[in-house]
Amino acid sequence: MTNFIIWIIANIVVLIAIGGIYHLYWRNKQLTKQSVSLNNPSIMTAQEASEKLGQSADYISKLYANSPNIFPSGSIQYFNEQLLVTADAVQVLENM
8 A cells, every 4th residue: 555655656756747847848849939929121022032033923923832842931821812932032942
């Protein structure tokens, strides 16, 4: 009986420790999130970026549909059916 009680207490301590570590992990992850301002001039629509590159308005959207891996992670994303790109995505295309 005594061994059983010790086993229960040990498991409770382990569960509390795991819960604490889990809480610290998610709290830290939330604190390190960065907010993005959509007023930033380095964020533009795919149409604007295509025109900036001297291409047709649908150039980037077609390129993204056919070859999404050429863009750096996080540099191009659909937002309410509008394809948004960053200056990093445009720079990759300028260097092609």
